[in-house]
Amino acid sequence: MPDERSPADIIAESAGPKAAVATDRSPSAEPDELSPRLANARDMIVTEHVDKWFGDFQALDDVTLNIKEEEIVVILGPSGSGKSTYIRCLNRLEEHDAGRIVIDGIELNEDVRAMQAIRSEVGMVFQQFNLFPHLSVLSNITLGPQKVRHVPKLEAEALAMQLLERVGIPEQADKFPAQLSGGQQQRVAIARALAMQPKIMLFDEPTSALDPEMIKEVLDVMQELAESGMTMIVVTHEMGFAREVADRLVFFDEGALVEQGTPEHFFTNPREERTKLFLSQIL
């Protein structure tokens, strides 16, 4: 596309005449233009010019993206585009090589204590669930609160039962992960992350390893969570979820943030050729 405007300009334009005044040429959009309900929210996640290399391969290329408190961001992109790497950098499962990441006012750097503080504020749900197979469902959920937050056992268990109610499977508390279906396991994984009472939840393709009939039960839980005011970043290919729940969609390709905007913008009027191509392939 012979267009030299940055995605920010594109989004600003697409968001309406008022936004067109924005002259910031950084790829980060102004989220308040995108979703009025977040107009006065503070920045929960700040990422500026983040690079990440795996050997010779550049996984993230100058990614700048700020996310507001209570915002729901869905990240799209082909495989290998860096979207998982990006959210893994946010709780330092990967270390970024350049740029700045600030989570809720704490900068991610070599400081191990900062890292621990952030990990207990950021919950993560994995594609492969990654439940602890040797622990019961209940112990999977209570482990973090008991060991990291030093919550007394009974209190942690009461909280875990509440969370299991919330994700709809309190009757599975005493079972082991291998005895549950994929959808149930993923819901336990969500409950485990929530047990740390995080301010931010990261979802790394949470439904990609599920059988089709189980996807909905997990998405329902995520939607309920989104409505409860959690800040969420979701890497997914579930376009229905993206359209209904997200405040903002972000499209990654080859490690770079290519385009971002409201779901409406993405599904009616994407500007970048690569975005159009990608959407035409998966819709």
Place this chain on the structure above:
Amino acid sequence: MSELPPIPRPEQQPLPPAGGPRRIVLPPHRERARRPRSVRAREWVRRNLFPSWRGTLLTALAAGVLGLIAAGVIAFVFFGANWEVITHNRWLLFAGGFPREEAWRLWVSIAVVFGLIGLAYGTWSSLGRRDHLFVLLVGGFVIFLMAHGGAEIWSSVYFLIAVGCMYLGYLLTYQLPRATSSLRTLQVRVVGGLLILALPIVLLLLLVGGDVGIRSLDGFVLNLVLAPVGIVGGILIGIPLAVGRASSLKSISWTCTAYIEIVRGAPLLGWLFVALFILDDIIGGDLIIRAMVVMAVFTGAYMAEYIRGALQALPRGQYEAGQAVGLNQWQRTRLIIMPQALRISIPPMVGQAISIWKDTTLVTVILPLRELKGNADSAISQFEFTPDRIEAYVFVAVIFWIVAFMMSRISQRVERAQGVGER
């Protein structure tokens, strides 16, 4: 060959009509007719023993060979052999120089260990018909040995009491309900704790107070103490070594690698000579203690490698999930990684345990005429028993086999019980 009755099959259900709600309709459950037992038995024999003329030929050959061996063994055991070399030297083989007036320590130790085995079986597994048969055979063998005249008739009573302890422990734990999780957790913790305490308790019983000490260990009792000390010590050394070798800190990783490669590079026999000649100047102490140290150090290198293999087999997601929950490195290792890694490495570790059990006989090289095989040597060095060396060694072999077989059975049970919640 007669025509076999047809195998009953459930009738094919017609597919539900298209367009309607897609529900999977299963055929109603019904009692399926079974073929009579005699037919099934005949079928089993035909399939597994005489499937074709070649198979029949091989079966006949195998039966012939096995028959010859069995005939030879029976002829030797019941007619040819002179078992007096064993019955006359029971105490020498069993405990050698262990003071007789302190024999109660041995029996109490055996009862404690048997009781714990019972508790563990009741907690994690169940005794099957084969287990009872094994106990019966071994019990009969031991009692025959003990009661064969002489003053040690009481020993068989003590042994029976120990077996009783095992069944008592089994009944105690097996009766407990397995469904309620809090009670179950408590039971697992108590029995697990007792198992961990077993070795220190037995060592305390055997070595402390009265007229006994490390030098009293002799005969089969010495093997029975050396092996667990080597195995438990080996695991305790192996865990940090495995973690250390996997460490990203090169100084630690290289040190652990060096330990493992050097120790594994020489045979146990070589290290026992090190204990005999070199460790004398460095740590001194009784030769038995030095032998124990060497066995633990040697076993540790192998255990470390099995645990490291298990660490590498664990999916990366387990480490990451632990990180994401906020656990620090020590907590991740202790609570998530090690429990799973140890479970995966049970089979090779039991293999190593059985191996070190048999290798306790090597101690005879640095401690002549002390452990079971050494005491068998001294039994046949007695003038009247010199022709009976085969009997003595057969006996020693059988004893080692019994214990090794027990270890292998118990490990199978542990694996199966631990399978709960496996991926």
